Amino acid sequence: MGWDGALFVELIGNSFQLLWVIVPAVLFGIVIGALPGFSASNTLIILLPLTLTMDLDVALAFMASVYASSHLGGGIPAILVNMPGDGGSVPTTFDGYPMTLQGKGQQALVLCFVASTIGGLITSLATVALLPYLAPLGLYLRSVEMVVVMVFGLVLIAAIASDDLLKGLIGGFFGLMLGLIGADHIYSTPRGTFGFLELYDGVPIVAALIGLFAIAETFSMVEREAIVPKSETDIARPRWADTIDGLRINLKYWWQTIWTAFLGMLIGIVPGAGATIASFVAYQQSRMFSKTPHLYGTGHPPGIIAPESANNGVTSGTLVPLMAIGVPGGATSAVMMVVLQYQGIVLGPRLFIETPALAYGVFFYMTMSYAVMLLMILPLARYMSKVVNMPTRIIVPLIITLTIIGAFANREYIFDMWLALIFAVLGYLALRTGYHVTGLLIGILLGPLFEQYLLRSLRLGQGDLTILFSSTLANILWVLVVLSLLLPWLRTRQTQRALERAGDTARSGL
Template sequence: MELDLATLAGLFGRSFSLWWAIVPGIALGLAVGILPGFSPQNTLIILLPVTLAMDVEAALAFMIALYCANHLSGSIPAILVNIPGSAGAAATCIDGYQMTKNGQAQQALVVSFVASVAGGLITSLAVLALLPFLARLGLVLRSVEMVVIILFGLTLIAVLAAKDMLKGLIGGAFGLMLGAIGTDQVFSTPRATFGFLELYDGLPLVPVLIGLFAISEALVMIEERVTGNAAPRAPQRPQWLETVDGLRMAARHWWQIVWTGFIGLVIGVIPGAGAYIASFVAYQQSRLFSRTPHLYGTGHPPGVIAPESANNGVTSGTLVPTMAIGVPGGSTSAVMMIVLQYQGIVLGPRLFLEQPSIAYGVFVMMTVAYLFMVALILPLARYAAKVVTVPVHTIVPLIIALTVVGAFADREYLFDMALALVFGVIGYVAVRTDYHVTSILIGVLLGPIFERYLLRSLRIGQGDILVLFSSPIANVLWCLLVVSVVLPIWRERRLARTAT
């Protein structure tokens, strides 16, 4: 069924009438996203009896609003205290926390909010227009193409290693080694699990994320407080002028919001590809095509815009395969599938003919949810920025308590709490010896996924490595990857020759 203007207007009117479900969803999504370890899928599972009892459209509006707000709010602790609320916000820490250290916490939050809302809004509108094409895209991008896409994210290790190549590569290799823990992808043989059954599925991402960023940052704060070496914090008095300044920064880089949002959309369409892949790829590509790549990592607004826009572009992308072919694009969309199937709705191509109000309505509800966020989220930056003025002796116990509980909440294993503390020590040692914890995290996050798609591709090609070059789309991606690696080297040499 084609989506005409009258039908579209009716869907928007119906979605706005569900404000009573959208607003609580946004509020709960914000609360869940700020706390590391509390994921939207776990929240929706807890609330499953409530959503199953609701009208299907109201349930969808609530779940979608929670999902979108969760992706947005993960950047708040990432920017303020260098603790990503989710894996998708890990890349935001690189420049977002630096902006806070530079006394621009409120501006960084506003830039993040604008990029998140605009990226999500643009991509959800694009899905309404391009849904048939995007549904096919999810089938076209297979294991071979995913190998190259993940390599784009892994090349960010080299970018982070630019200041100290040896330490950067060691950190990345260490992360890849840690990512290999668990059962192997072919024979399911345990690797480096040391007899712990909790590691058979691989390193759980939430405790690793919490340990490397949250607990290590808390330990650094404690050390600086004890030794008296803490840098004076820039005064943070909430002013609307700083909110306007953040809006101006975001508007200056509007084109970056658009194209990095579409990176998130395309990666989100691929079933199983996470927001963290999109955010790392977007950050790497943003730096590659920037005229000032040396500013990334120093508190550069585009370094916040790129991962946040892509992170929220993923939200609409993950629902495309869910609605179009009945394959969940992620764990949150899988929970949504349960609610829809309980209501007797059969997902797939026929849904667009039999119940277009549901098939297209999902993306209209997402658009409306982002519109509501425009009014609800921006004022939050003015007050959230005051977190950086909280005394160390108050904020450190809160960080450790909330994050350790978050490590437990994901899988409900006491083992994960201990694992978070172990990675906290690893992260602290890395920070104090000038190893980039983000490069370690990239290896842990992307290493297992890369191995899975690489081995799957090689099995399809019966062991022939040339299968990685058997697809026209993959070959185009390979060329772009080579450009991504060669262009920064060429640019640095050109600048060096110019300087001499």
């Protein structure tokens, strides 16, 4: 599977020829990504009849561009109104929104855009080069290891998102419990559905996301005149100086962009892991290795760069198992699989031998779409940041009505609108009492996957829970879980002791 120079030149030429579809697809993807309820996967499903009629190259370029740019779009509302466009941009809210509140919304958007595009660009290039060697990585994680990965993810999120680890864990496990609502995987018996047929497929993620984040946040917003009052900021007129300042900060943290992008790519290769886990792991790792971990959550630039770079690194990683072994890494790649199969393409290792232009082409189109994004987004950032000056008496009704319709859009059930409203009240109570909504959401998101992998493991072990400690890799991951629980606790105790010592010294001085 060596590289062919002529093929390389041909693919670059193809990417330029397909700019006519890549440019509008990128714009479309950014808008879709910014709307909660419209993920790349369900938009591609809606547009499936259209993509099936396109030439295969055009369809792939269109899908790859929408997919990549929607990941970038998700960061826009996360930064401006604390409302993630998708699960992968949830950690972006931790530092993005505080930056907006400090009047640095434009810089935060530039950080997000540049980290996303550079992260996506370098990983898509790296994927092209490393594709034959990366593909088998996803095969090392079996159900036992996946259970531990899920627990690890939940513990990380509890530790990151909440000031209080115990509250974070309660939120996460409550979410996991809600994620178990629905018919069981083997006998299809409904569980915890309160008799609602609409819950047989489980809790709809989009309704939960919209309620817990978007609407719950608007309930807090009503206490302010605007998200950021004009008097407190100087961004009434968009300024290139702020854009350049954002670029300067990006440049300062260039290494952060690169390593978190590769982290995202590696996580993307694991089927089912996806952008949400990647962005959380990247945020946590970035904070762990930082010299200033206490600044995270207060509007610290690496807190935006790490998750955004990682969730765009995922995009190319997710396509690796699809192309190399025929297993879709996520919902969007599953839609791509449908289109490819419709066109008679057999996915798997032979794809690279029989139709290399197609197999590698997807990654070239993705690279081109990231290059297009880089040129488009910087001017956009100047105007988008003005949203935060809008009075809350206008923006709050806008967010509520548009997102409630977004809740309907996913499955076209009025029931999902009710669910979004119920989750909004739950989210508001969680926000006010310090139970971070992120833990709840990630629990709901991971619940069905967790059940699937735990059940598979238990069946393999004939009901014996010790199977979860039967592999070396899983045991290493368990140790990491314990460390993730202990380290924040030890750090808090250390800080408390230091404060007590400082207090004693001050008193003895008096």
